[in-house]
Amino acid sequence: MEVVIQANTDAATELVARIVAREVQTNPRPVLGLATGRTMESVYARMVQMHRKEGLDFSACRTFNLDEYVGLPGNDGHAYRHYMNHHLVRQVNIALRNTHLPDGTAANLEAECERYEGLIDQAGGITLQLLGIGHSGHIGFNEPLSAFRSRTRVVALAPTTIRQNAPIFGRADKVPRSAITMGVGTILDGRRCVLLATGEDKAEIIARAVEGPLTSMISASALQLHPDCTVVLDEAAAGRLKKSDYYRWIYTSEPKWDWFRKLPPVVIGSGRNTSSLEDCRLEPAP
Numbered sequence: 183m184e185v186v187i188q189a190n191t192d193a194a195t196e197l198v199a200r201i202v203a204r205e206v207q208t209n210p211r212p213v214l215g216l217a218t219g220r221t222m223e224s225v226y227a228r229m230v231q232m233h234r235k236e237g238l239d240f241s242a243c244r245t246f247n248l249d250e251y252v253g254l255p256g257n258d259g260h261a262y263r264h265y266m267n268h269h270l271v272r273q274v275n276i277a278l279r280n281t282h283l284p285d286g287t288a289a290n291l292e293a294e295c296e297r298y299e300g301l302i303d304q305a306g307g308i309t310l311q312l313l314g315i316g317h318s319g320h321i322g323f324n325e326p327l328s329a330f331r332s333r334t335r336v337v338a339l340a341p342t343t344i345r346q347n348a349p350i351f352g353r354a355d356k357v358p359r360s361a362i363t364m365g366v367g368t369i370l371d372g373r374r375c376v377l378l379a380t381g382e383d384k385a386e387i388i389a390r391a392v393e394g395p396l397t398s399m400i401s402a403s404a405l406q407l408h409p410d411c412t413v414v415l416d417e418a419a420a421g422r423l424k425k426s427d428y429y430r431w432i433y434t435s436e437p438k439w440d441w442f443r444k445l446p447p448v449v450i451g452s453g454r455n456t457s458s459l460e461d462c463r464l465e466p467a468p
């Protein structure tokens with residue numbers, strides 16, 4: 183695992199969007215594992231901006247989302263299918279048929295979970311998996327006690343998660359009680375994982391996931407087992423890490439990050455074309 187601490191949320195978002203852009207540019211058959219949630223909204227906004235202003239081409243991409251609420255049809259305003267269509271799919275050049283989410287309305291949910299795992303296999307596996315982290319320590323909706331080897335399945339949402347997502351639904355009792363989620367094992371099968379966490383409210387759970395013991399009580403701690411996992415944080419989310427100076431030292435002395443440090447300063451939403459994708463082509467992909 184490597185931990186990259188950026189000065190602020192915009193810079194952390196920019197780095198994650200650039201990592202995805204590199205994958206889209208350098209892999210002829212990128213298979214992206216995607217997350218939803220508030221943290222990811224600005225990553226997708228940046229990817230859309232790169233598509234519009236810098237010509238980032240998504241036509242070869244296939245995508246698989248981590249999760250979907252049980253019982254919500256795709257056109258429900260709270261469904262993750264709706265979220266993805268709104269924030270990314272309709273705004274870039276990716277064919278809808280190449281974007282996948284579990285179907286939370288399937289008559290046979292178990293069969294749907296198996297079908298979803300099969301689709302990921304048929305695509306050759308996920309090449310880059312984007313992740314957020316919940317207050318419960320979940321990745322996807324892998325709530326506490328999820329087995330590290332778990333596969334796509336139906337899970338009950340933890341009370342912490344219901345509280346976390348209540349503002350989006352207006353009231354806690356409107357949040358669905360269950361969801362289909364890729365398993366921790368499914369996530370760990372991805373070739374590369376990138377987790378983004380921003381804000382002070384994530385500081386405690388990030389410290390436990392990154393520096394704490396491996397435990398199924400915090401699914402994100404399983405990422406310590408992944409051979410190619412990058413955790414990108416802003417200063418606020420890094421606030422409880424004990425070894426943050428060491429992580430900063432690794433990041434600044436590691437040549438593989440030269441490509442990112444050479445990019446011009448980040449100015450998001452200014453309308454200025456601050457950093458062309460040419461910059462990403464300066465160095466071969468790490």
Ligand code: F6R
Pocket residue numbers: 216217218219220221222248249313314315316317320321322323
């Ligand atoms: C949703 C998902 C979740 C979120 C996490 C953080 O697809 O995978 O694990 O990434 O709950 O959500 P936000 O960004 O809203 O804090």
